[in-house]
């Protein structure tokens with residue numbers, strides 16, 4: 294019942310609730326993706342029950358929690374900052390959602406298999422982006438990857454859509470790639 298109540302709010306509201314209950318900083322210090330963009334990503338990738346969604350740099354897990362509640366996807370997150378990863382785990386648990394949060398850097402962790410991968414890459418370093426591109430070369434054919442702000446051109450991926458997206462800090466581009474056989 295609580296979940297039903299919660300998803301009626303925007304992700305900003307959800308982030309506020311999470312912050313209030315857990316006390317881990319401001320909504321925008323972790324740069325959470327707003328609900329309008331989460332909805333665009335869900336539509337672009339055809340999120341539906343059971344789809345495995347991997348959020349690279351999942352922050353406090355609000356995007357994953359939103360998609361899990363709204364679309365019943367299977368959430369998986371990787372997050373470098375231990376207290377933030379712990380909060381993402383807590384978010385899923387608190388909302389009664391099952392999922393996996395891995396604490397560590399994208400540069401050193403092998404990604405779990407997923408159907409949809411989301412990269413909110415606005416603040417990623419050049420090294421992190423290079424590491425993401427290396428792992429993209431190893432992804433299964435048929436995976437969809439959504440990149441916010443960053444361009445991730447790889448030989449085994451085809452760019453299928455580019456759309457604008459509005460954040461609290463301004464407008465950026467979202468790119469959707471599909472992996473294909475080399």
Ligand SMILES: C[S@@+](CC[C@H](N)C(=O)[O-])C[C@H]1O[C@@H](n2cnc3c(N)ncnc32)[C@H](O)[C@@H]1O
Nearest residue numbers: 323324325326350351352356372373398399413
């Ligand atoms: C902009 S926030 C995005 C949060 C969430 N994905 C969303 O869209 O709402 C980016 C997150 O990536 C994490 N991050 C940055 N570099 C990372 C790295 N190298 N490995 C894992 N996580 C990283 C940050 O700690 C931060 O929580």
